[in-house]
Amino acid sequence: MHGASNNGKPLRKRIKDIRRQELAEATLLTLQEFGVNGTTVQRVSERAGMSHGLVHHYFRTKADLLEAGVRLTNARITAEVLALLERAKTPRQRIAAVIEGNFAPSLFTREIAQAWASCSGEAAFNESFARVMRMIYRRLMSNLLWDLKKVLPPQEAVVVAQGVAMMIDGAWLRRALESGQFTREQAMKPIWIFLEANLPKEAGE
Amino acid sequence: MHGASNNGKPLRKRIKDIRRQELAEATLLTLQEFGVNGTTVQRVSERAGMSHGLVHHYFRTKADLLEAGVRLTNARITAEVLALLERAKTPRQRIAAVIEGNFAPSLFTREIAQAWASCSGEAAFNESFARVMRMIYRRLMSNLLWDLKKVLPPQEAVVVAQGVAMMIDGAWLRRALESGQFTREQAMKPIWIFLEANLPKEAGE
Amino acid sequence: MHGASNNGKPLRKRIKDIRRQELAEATLLTLQEFGVNGTTVQRVSERAGMSHGLVHHYFRTKADLLEAGVRLTNARITAEVLALLERAKTPRQRIAAVIEGNFAPSLFTREIAQAWASCSGEAAFNESFARVMRMIYRRLMSNLLWDLKKVLPPQEAVVVAQGVAMMIDGAWLRRALESGQFTREQAMKPIWIFLEANLPKEAGE
Amino acid sequence: MHGASNNGKPLRKRIKDIRRQELAEATLLTLQEFGVNGTTVQRVSERAGMSHGLVHHYFRTKADLLEAGVRLTNARITAEVLALLERAKTPRQRIAAVIEGNFAPSLFTREIAQAWASCSGEAAFNESFARVMRMIYRRLMSNLLWDLKKVLPPQEAVVVAQGVAMMIDGAWLRRALESGQFTREQAMKPIWIFLEANLPKEAGE
């Protein structure tokens, strides 16, 4: 077997994937440190340990690079939520998993929140960012609704889900802007108050 | 009466105030159309119908100009809330006024929400923006707490206020990102559900 | 007598002279603090306590303003030298007066030396500056030669005068660049050594 | 030999050095033609036949570029002096070499003198320029003192060296400002008169 077929892909393809992954990772970290505005191709390439020319070899444009970075963040959140969801059984446990996942200690850091806020701000004027942010929101909503609809009438479920989603977004924004501590406990407390008040007493048990 | 006495200020002084106001307004509109990133001195000056040199005659630096624009938005929100608060009597009415004010039809537009989101995103990496955004937040919290503390034990009041604030921020962000309609009614519904569940039945009546 | 003829000049003419004098003075001080490069019309007008618009009322162009400032410096040096020359009797005393005048404690300051150096540097590329600097040089040379020729053969006198002039210029440059002290005594010592070696023993006594 | 090994440096590194050298040279010439004030990045880049953007690729800042230009001049003077010093044997010969070097026909041109004067003027208000100019001065002094101290008591040597240095600076300034000819012979004559009067008769022979 001479060199070919790692995972059924030719070596060249593999390198391409690896480099793109590395660059997405570097972009993600640069976004955390400098925000969308301060994320230059130069800085990303430096963090990735490549020449800046190479970046354009793998990403046609800076926008593409940024999108890759944001998608990676997205993937991380997804993974966190999925891991928690796996162990959850009842609707209430599953709802708890979604919320816990969105405030996982490894995620709910000031740096990530800042990057997230920066991307959200950019999304208002940048369709490619907007797409990703909307996707994140839709998955959150769908996760919440899936279980809420099991214990609440549909229309009520939608309102509750929206309320929770609003609180989650608001909490992340607060995390980004509050230089002092805004802890995940502080963030989750009103969310649970809101939920407890709306879930049927025996809900999902 | 020979010529003088416009408000007791000489004409010259007036012009300075007028231009600064015009520029702040132009900045605000440019922020709405292009976001923080896309708001260049050139664009603001064009919208204001001035040369770009003149901008620096009235604002030492671009940061000063932007701050003026953001403060103007802030002032508009404040005015809206204050107008509603004046007519409010009971704590519950006053809380309602604060919430209604934050979703006044003239304010809760997609354009303004986009500008707001953009500024929030910038605030994560820009102390001058951060200051203004924190100020807005603190005033919101203080407005809410003032009345909540009248009807709830202090610690509970804080949590409820935080929950409402989170929802308001989350709603504005949703307004900015959702190209489809996200109405003020949709925004306020979960907020009131949250409040009703936490306010004592007879609260403020 | 209504208003006219102060010094045979109409009042309006007087004001013009006063303002020009004030501005020349302010220019001189600004040159000392910021150098030619850093001397802006704005800064000069501020120091003079006028609006910057007024500057162009009295000086057609910035170059004219600067020239006035440099000429004023020149006048100060001249006055210093003339005052000392008046009391001098013998050629040697007169030569001493010229040298002492060029290093008068009130003149040979770091600030003035810096302004002088800055103007000299500019003179290389600015004919109007060059004219003034050359005039200063020529008067120095003529002062020195007048007396040196009384005690030395003409050709020798020219060389000695040139040597002294070179040393004076070199000393002023040193004063400007040496942040540590370079005193007038240090400056004059080699000059006198040079002179003593070339003047006839009984010269001018 | 396959392609590599230009001085042991990869081609890439070579280009960087070449461009920096070219730019330093272009800066030097621009300084001669326009002075510090008139030396813009644009002009330098044009003279070097590059885009202005490229200048910032090789020099982080305009100040760095100017420093490189000044250092290059400095290096030229040094080389000239060193070449002459090599052939000198006795202290007197070595002193002569230092002086001749400072007035080498290829150096003591009006253009170079003008650039030098401009840089000196700038040095009064610009620490980075001041550093270079002081360095040049210190090397001159150390060169002179090294040999003067062999033939004169230390304190006397210092004064003589300072006198010579003052004369050299004064001569260069004269060269810059005198549109008519001020020749190297004119410059050196009083210097030698000064030296002969102070060196012991048999000095260094």
Place this chain on the structure above:
DNA sequence: GATGAATGAGGGTTCATTCAT
């Protein structure tokens, strides 16, 4: 595949100068 050389558009800012009041 990988580098960094090279370009050029665009940004913020300064400043001399003109002009209406």
Place this chain on the structure above:
DNA sequence: TATGAATGAACCCTCATTCAT
């Protein structure tokens, strides 16, 4: 006479992008 409003050219610098090697 005096002010400062207004303009526009020029400057330094950053950055995404292209391209030869």
